[in-house]
Amino acid sequence: GVVWLPGDRQGQSGAGGLSVLDNLLVPSLPKFFRNGRLDWQAMRSHGQALAEAHQVRPMNPDMKLASLSGGNAQKVLLAKWLNTRPQLLLLEEPTQGVDVGAREELWRAIREAAAAGTTVLCASSDLEQLEELCDRVLVFARGRCIAEVGPEHLTKQELLRQCYAGAVAA
Numbered sequence: 001g002v003v004w005l006p007g008d009r010q011g012q013s014g015a016g017g018l019s020v021l022d023n024l025l026v027p028s029l030p031k032f033f034r035n036g037r038l039d040w041q042a043m044r045s046h047g048q049a050l051a052e053a054h055q056v057r058p059m060n061p062d063m064k065l066a067s068l069s070g071g072n073a074q075k076v077l078l079a080k081w082l083n084t085r086p087q088l089l090l091l092e093e094p095t096q097g098v099d100v101g102a103r104e105e106l107w108r109a110i111r112e113a114a115a116a117g118t119t120v121l122c123a124s125s126d127l128e129q130l131e132e133l134c135d136r137v138l139v140f141a142r143g144r145c146i147a148e149v150g151p152e153h154l155t156k157q158e159l160l161r162q163c164y165a166g167a168v169a170a
Contacts, residue, residue: 001087003027005077007096009070013077016066020056021047023065024080054079055105071102078106082113089113091122095129107132127156127163139163 006012014023024047025032032043047061054075056068065073074094081089094110095103110133114120124130130137131154139147139162147162 002090003081003084003086003088004090005081005092005094007093009073009077010066014065014073014080017064019062020051020065020068020076021061023076024050024061024083027080027084050079050083051076054109069099069102071098071106074098074106075102075109078109082109082118086118089118089120091120091124093124093126094122095126127159130154130159131156
């Protein structure tokens with residue numbers, strides 16, 4: 001019930017040499033076994049629908065993950081884990097290095113997961129992302145929590161103020 005999407009897409013998150021379809025469905029393979037064999041047709045159909053739902057472009061399930069843009073690769077990797085319907089989704093810099101359009105689509109998918117009951121814990125240095133996605137933010141400096149910003153004060157300006165105050169105090 002716990003999944004982690006690390007910030008290092010190429011090194012830790014996905015298998016760049018494998019296809020989009022393989023990356024999407026690796027955690028879900030047991031669902032596609034029928035009489036001891038993989039149902040490839042069901043896999044392709046489900047993978048295609050999953051990629052379309054997450055607006056992966058270009059939509060070619062046979063493309064290598066490494067050939068996609070950073071934003072589209074991240075959409076594939078997020079879709080892979082959201083497909084498992086996790087109870088807890090751990091994200092590390094989920095939109096780092098992605099274009100504005102992909103960023104909005106990733107935020108939408110994360111918000112939808114949270115609305116459906118998934119708890120989302122996001123580690124990020126992107127203040128706009130934190131403001132957009134979070135109900136509350138814990139600010140850390142030197143390995144300690146130095147501030148908590150609740151929903152009533154959750155703005156980029158307040159987060160910046162707390163980060164700066166933490167850096168000065170540390």
